[in-house]
Amino acid sequence: MRVLLTGSSGWLGRFLAPMLRAAGHEPVGLDVVPGTHTVIVASVADRTAIDRAFADHGIEAVVHGGALHKPDIARYPAQAFVDTNVTGTLNLLEAAAAAAHDRFIFTSTTSLMIRADVRAGKDGGATEAWWLDEDFGPLRPRNIYGVTKLAAEHLCRLYHELHGFDVAILRTGRFFPEDDDTHSEPSGPNLKANEFLNRRLTVEDAARAHIAALERAKGLGCETFILSAPPPFSRDEAADLIADAPAVIAHHFPDAAELYAARGWTLPPHIDRVYDPGRVERLLDYRFDTDFAAILSALRDDAPLPFAHDPDYVSPMVAGG
Template sequence: MRVLLTGSSGWLGRYLAPMLQAAGHECVGLDIVPGAYTQIIASVADRTAIDQAFADYRTEAVIHAGALHKPDIARNPAQAFIDTNVSGTLNLLEAAIAAGHDRFVFTSTTSLMIRADVRAGKEGGAQQAWWLDEEFGPLRPRNIYGVTKLAAEHLCRLYHELHGLDVAILRTGRFFPEDDDTHSEPSGENLKANEFLNRRLTVEDAARAHVTALGAAPGMGCETYILSAPPPFGQAEAAALIDDAPAVIARHFPDAADIYARRGWTLPPYIDRVYDPSKFVRHTGFRFDTDFATILNALQSDGPLPYAHDPDYVSPIVRR
């Protein structure tokens, strides 16, 4: 299948494109900056360029992973988010319908689920961890990034209803390699390891999930899925995660505290949100390669950490 991949020069795209090729697909990359897997230099907001790309390459499906993200808020006006994340998605949907595509995979974000009270967490008075699955709501995104990604999700649903296009909406958790822009403690690698308990996945798992969604989309309808490493906890532990996360972690991983201590790391004192990817696993049979147990095994054996950490990583959009 010939697949148009937007965002092909980005962090996800550089992993996803070769996985598509390995799965037997022809990947046509589109991005505003050059990259190893990018054939078309254009913005999704440019409808003429999108129509030309569809005419030139006669693609059969779209994976729309290109977007402006939260860090881009500091360097772009709100209109740029609307042009790229909303109008760009509309351009692709309309072109896909005109080309007779039967599937569309949209990379969304769990960020749009983090309204003000969820973000406040324990400091805001939460009595238990927020359990974030696809039924969570109401959704009230807290910034222009979340607002535009939610609007794009609604466009995907509308075009499914109007035209029968099967759509997989993938709300991805964190997989960026750079340090968190809002937390300096614990250290970058330690923080990322902790997040595999509740809100992170590897970029490799994120890419593999997109390939899986592409194959599963026909007949799906329009479905929304959360992508994050499977948490070790059950929803019945939500209150305990707020009160004493290390005690809950110890029930599942008795050696975790000692393994962490040998590296000088710290476990989170509380966990106030948990992303639940079980719907995607149930619907597609997907299995995540990396979870918190994988992290502990790597630490225990002094092996390489199974996730990317690069505090100096800079997005290609910023470097251009």
């Protein structure tokens, strides 16, 4: 299948493009900056460029991963988010409808689920961890990034209803390699390891899930999926996760504290939200390769950590000015 892959020069795109090719597809990369896997240098906000890409390359399906992201809020005005994340998505949906496509894959974000009260967590008076699945609501995104991604999701649902093609909306958890832009403690690798308990996945798992959605979307209608490493917890542990997360973690992983201490790491004192990827496992028969147990296994064996950490990483768009 000839697939238009937007965001092909970005962190997800550099993994997804070769995986698509290995799966027997022909990715046609589109991004605003050049890259190894980028064939078309253009913005998704440019409808003429999108139409030309469809016509010149015989596009059969779209995997729309290109977007402005949360760190871009400090660099770009709100209108740029509307142009890229909303108008860009509309351009692709209209082109897909005109080409009579039967599926559309959209990369969204779990960030749009984090309302002010969810973000406040234990400090805001929460008595149990928020359990975040696809039915969680109401959705009240707290910044322009979340607002525009939610608007783009609504466009995906609308075009599914208007034109009948199947849509997979993939709300991805964290998989960026750089340090967190709001938290400095604990250290980068320690924080990333902790997040595999409740809100992170590897970029490789994110890429493989996109391929699973592309290949299994037919007949699903319009479905939203959360992508995050499967948490070891159950919903009935939500209160304990707020009160004493290390004790809950010790119940599931008795040697976690010892393994962490040997590296000078700390476990989270409390966990205020848990992403539940159960739907993608059920409906797409998808399994994640890396979870918190895999992190501990690497620590036991003194093996390389199974996730990317690069504090010097900058997006190609930022690097290119």
